[in-house]
Amino acid sequence: MNPATDRVIVLVGPTAAGKSTLAVTAASTMIDAGHPCEVVNLDSMVVYHGMDIGTAKPSAEDQLRVRHHLVDILDITETATVAEFQQRARETVADIHTRGALPLLVGGSALYTRAVIDQFSFPGTDPELRADLEDQLARSGPTRLHDRLAELDPAAAAEILPGNGRRIVRALEVIMLTNEPYAASLPSHEYALAGVVQVGIDGPRDWLDERIEQRVHQMWAAGFIAEVRMLADRGLRDGRTAAKALGYRQVLEFFDGEIDEAEAMRRTITATRRFARKQGGWYRRDDRVRWFDAREPEVAVRAIVALGTGRPVADGVED
Template sequence: MSKGEGRREPSLLVICGPTATGKTAVAAALAAEVGGEIVAADSRTIYRGMDIGTAKPPPHLRAAVPHHLLDVADPTEVFTVAQYQRLAVAAITDILRRGRLPLLVGGTGLYIRAVVDGLQIPRVPPDWAFRRQAEAEEQAAPGALYARLQQLDPLAAQRIHPHNLRRIIRALEVIAATGRPISEQQRARPGPWRVLVVGLWMPRPILYRRIDRRVDEQLAQGLVAEVEGLLARGVPPEAPAMQGLGYKEIVPYLQGRSSLAAAVAALKRNTRRFARRQESWFRRDPRIRWIDVGDAAPQAVAAAIRAMLAVNGTSARQGGCLERMHVVPAEAEE
C-alpha cells in the first residue's frame, strides 16, 4: 500500500466480530488486494485435525493468501493464551519485516487483546488437581465459582461471562497460585503498531440463518466423521479442544447418549449463544469500528475496509460507530 502525504496508515489491521459474520472470506479477499497475510485469532483453529467443526479456512483460501497460527497444536495439548501471544507477535513482526500488512483475524477476544494490548499473561502452569476440584464444586453448586470470583476479583468477573467456566476456573487458579487478582497481573503494554480494529456485525435474523446454514454444511462435509476420527486417535472427550462448538455436541451422539437431530439442534442453539457472548465482549471495546455487513459479499466488505485503511482517521478515537453498507448481497454476485 502506498502512503499519502502526511498519512500514517495502520501497520496492523484487526478484523473481529461474532462467529459466522464472514471474517474469514472478507480477510482473504482484503489480504489478496493489499498484499497482506492473515494471523488467525481463534482458540480452536490452532488445533490440527479439527477443520470442519472449527470452520477453518478452506484449502483454496490458504493457498491464495498466507495464513499463520493454524494447525500449531495437537488436540491433546493445552494451548495457553501466553503461547498464542508469543507466536502471534512473532508472526506479525515477521510479516511487517517483509513489507506486508498483517491482518489479525478471528473471534477470540482474549487472543486479540493479548496481542493488541500486550497483556502481561501470568506465568502460572495448569494445576489439574485444582481444576478437577473446581469442576466438581461447580457441578455440586452451579454458579458458585463465578460468585467466588466476584468476591476475589470483581474486575475479572466483569470481563468473564458467568457461563465461561474454563476462564472462571483459570482466573481462580491464578489467584490461588499467586495470592493476587488476575486482573492486577494482566497489565497492558500495547505493541508498537498503529492499529485499526474493524468489527463485522449483522442483524440477528441474518446471523442466525447463517449459523444454521453453516452447521448444515458442516454436517454435509463430514463433521460427525471428523469427531469420530479424533476420538479414534485417542483425543479424550474432556480435552479442552473437544469442548469447542461442533465437538462437544457430537460426542454424546457418538456415545449413544443423544440422537443426531438433538446434537444438531444443540449445536445451532449453542452457536447462537456463543455469537451473542462474542458480540457482548467486543462491544465493550470503544476502539472497534463496526460495519453492518448484512448479506454483503466478502469482496464488497473488503472494499469498505480498504477505504478505511486509506483514510487518515483510523485511530481508536474513531471507534464505536456503526457504518451501514449498501452493497450487493452475496447471493446476487456472480
C-alpha cells in the same frame, strides 16, 4: 508512510459473520494491486490439526491464494495457552512486517485477540493450587466452581461461560494468588503493538441466528460427524481444549450415548448462538473498533483495502 510496515489491521466480529471470507477477499485485492498482505489467525480452535469443518477453517484454496499463519499448529491432544499464542502471534506480525507485507489479523476469540494486540501480562501460576482446582473441577463439574467464582468475583463470572472449566479454574487461581479481581489481570484497552487498526463486522441478531443455523446444517452435510469420529480415534477426548470446542463437544456426547444426533445438532446451534452473543458483547465494549454491516461485506473490504494501502476510508463505517 508505508502502511504495510506501519500498520496492523485486526478484523473482529461474532462467529458466522463472514470474517474469514472477507479477510481473504480483502487480502487478495491488496495482493493483486501490488500490496503484499498475509492473514494471521486469532481463533483458538483453528490452531488444531484436523478441526476443519467445525471451525470453518480457511479452505486449502484460500490458503493458497493468501498466506495464512497460526493455522494447524497444534495436535488436538495439546493444550492451547493464551501466553504461548501471544508470543507466537506477535513474532508472526513482526516477521510479516520485516518482509514488507501487511498483517491482517482475523479473530473470533476475544481473549486471544486482546492478548495479542493489547498490553497484557500473565500472572504466575501455582502448580499445587492449580492441581487442587482441577481436581475439584473433575469431581464437581464446572457449574459448582462457577458458583464459587460468582461469590468471589461476580464481574468475572458474568464474563465466563459456566461450562468453560479451564477459564473458571484460571480465574479462581489468579484471584487466590493475587487477592485481586480476575479482571485486574485482563488486558487493558492500550495497544501493545504499533499501528493497530480494528475493523469489526456484525449484523442483526435474527440475521446472525439464521446464518449460524445454516452453518451448522452445512457442517453436518460436509461430513462433520465423520470428522469428529476421526478425531476421537486420534485422542480428541484427551484434549483439554479441543474437546470443549463448539460442535465437537456435542457430537462426542452423541457418540457416548448421552443424546441423539438431532439433539447434538440442536445443542450446537443453541450454544453457537449464545457464544456469538457473548462475542458481540466483548467486542462492542471496545470503542476502538470501527464497525461495518456484515450484510454488506464489500463495504468492509473496501475499507480494509484503503486502510492497508494508505488511502482514505470511504463512507460506510458504522461508528
